[in-house]
Amino acid sequence: MSHSVDLVCWLIGQPPRSVYAWGRRGLLSSRGIDCWDTIQALVQFETCAVTFESSWVAPSGSPSVVDALFNLSFEGGQINCE
Secondary structure, three states, X not given: OHHHHHHHHHHHOOOOOEEEEEEEOXXXXXXXXXXXXXXXXXXXXXXXXXXXEEEOOOOOOOOOOOOOOEEEEEOOEEEEEO
């Protein structure tokens, strides 16, 4: 998630003003892995707020263990990367 935050800072040309984040531990910890299962963060900038999410747990039968999406919507348009 740190790379996504860095990319957004570069795209909008502003540093974050505040961050509110929360997460969940459970599955990975129960398997002896000291890591969050998932984290969500709301990052506020001078002119906008951006939501980030990272998860290290994929459901059984998922077609891929790695899934990355980047969607940025703004007044002048939208950027979508998969």
